[in-house]
Amino acid sequence: SKLSNIYFNDFEIQALTLALIEKTFTKKFRKLNISDLKTFIPDKVFKACLETVKDIKNDYKLFLNDPNFLVRFIIHVNNLFDRVKFSKQETEDTMLTGLALQYPFIYDLSLYTAEDLSKHLNISISYTETTYLLLHFGSYLISRKQNLINTVIITVNYYNNADSLLTSLSKHFGDDISISEIKTNFSNEDINSKLILTTEDNIDVKDNNYVVKITPFLTDTDVIKIKKMINKIRHDVQTDKIIKFLHEFTSPNLFFNDLNFKNKKQCLVYAADKLLQYQYVGKDFLNEICERERMAPTLFDTVAMPHSLKLNAKKSQMVVMINNKPIKWSVDNKSQLIILISVNKNDRDIFEDLLQALIDELSIRKNVQSLINSNNYNIFYTKIVNLMKNKSFD
Known part of the structure; x- marks a missing residue:
């Protein structure tokens, strides 16, 4: 400050302090204790972060108690909490929309976390802040999944x-x-x-x-x-897993074509009711998928894949629906192929891989059109398996 004649207010000093602590903690986290942060982080924020991590564990069976993650998360949320005081509500962040296609599971986790923190801290978290949460989770979770x-x-x-x-x-x-x-x-x-x-x-x-x-x-x-x-190796290994999941989580009893839904709500009610009849989900499942749609439509290009943010289904399963005409799914886009997914928390990793694989293949419109022309489950299943297998690496 003396050299450049710059004045730092209390907020800026606190942010700089936390940034320096994060860098130090990254190198020496084994020697430090999370509670050391209580000196700099308000108790309300500290407790909210721990509660959210606990909620993620309960609803996603995802354990985020690694000190190298947790300290950064707490500092991130504290800075988020301060930024919210000065930010205005905004329209949806286009960057967030793009990242949703690349990292659909981490996108869902970020939406869940933003909603959960909002409740614990009594604040409204913007789309931009949700994007920052996605990047924060992504850098940790993706590095943790690398397999040699x-x-x-x-x-x-x-x-x-x-x-x-x-x-x-x-x-x-x-x-x-x-x-x-x-x-x-x-x-x-x-x-x-x-x-x-x-x-x-x-x-x-x-x-x-x-x-x-x-x-x-x-x-x-x-x-x-x-x-x-x-x-090619990574694709083949992943494809074998995905095909196994598709075989396990789809069935002729939950494949429906020649449907005549007039709108999105009819479609969601129909699919949720089918899963409820088989006792794969609880009675709140419809409300949960509607709430997820309220936060952000589950439309990936022209294919809708509705699902709940809470992975609390009794059994993971997919309801495949082909409507005779496209129905409005978001403000500007329609869908004719709808794949509603119920997920049990024990299948979290499976869901993450499956959702990504489906989006990768179904973002190609000729693939979608081919699937829409399926007259029965066996044809649909054979087509989607072939799409997963026949990727070129030339």
Whole structure:
């Protein structure tokens, strides 16, 4: 302040203090206690954050007690609480809408958190602040989900080229693969790794192995080939999971076409009633999905996927509905294919993966049109499975 003749008010000093604490805590969180923040964070905000984390645990079965997350979350909410005092209500943030397509589960979690904090703190949280919450959750949850692909290298150890190759691979793919072994004498009986990188020709491997032929000294072309294979492995593993979920969470009894809904409410009532008849959901389910629609329509391009923010269904299930004509779902858009989803909290991870996979495929309009033309469940199921499988990595 003395050097630049700038005056900092109490609010700015507090924000700067919290920013410095967050940086220090990130490096030394194992030596510090969350309660240390009570010196700087109002008790009302501190308690609200802990209550919201508890509510997320109860409704999502998501545990966020990691100090490296919690301290940042508390500081974030405190700054949010201060900003709300000076902010005005606004229309929906276009950035938030875009992120909803990329990270639909984290989007839902952010809406839930904003609503929950609003109740605990008696404030109204804007769309912009909800976007900040989404980015906050995303940076933590996405990094936590990264899985390394178990990899074996097969090469002749000539002039220590194996060591050089290992160094290059670690530099380019340290966040993607875990190199478990370097083999100079190959035998396929003892390879259980998913990915095999080899400098040798015509190696005999098992059907479930993915093989990339590379040069002894990693080239740019080798890097591109390995990246494509990593993407293919992740897609194939994820697709196998998604297809299993689709088989488990869909059924001919909950597939309906040739429907004549006049509006969105008729559709939601119909689907919720079907799930209630099978005792998959509780009596409040309809109110919960309507409340979720009130917060933000569950329309992803032209496909609606209504669901509750609370993952409290007795059984996870999907109701597939094809209306004869598109019905208005949001202010500017209509939907003809509606997939209503009930989710049990024990299936949270499954729901996250499934929702993302569906959005990825159903954001392509020709895929949607193909599904709309399905005359029965078996045709619909076969088509959607093929969409999931037939992704090109060329």
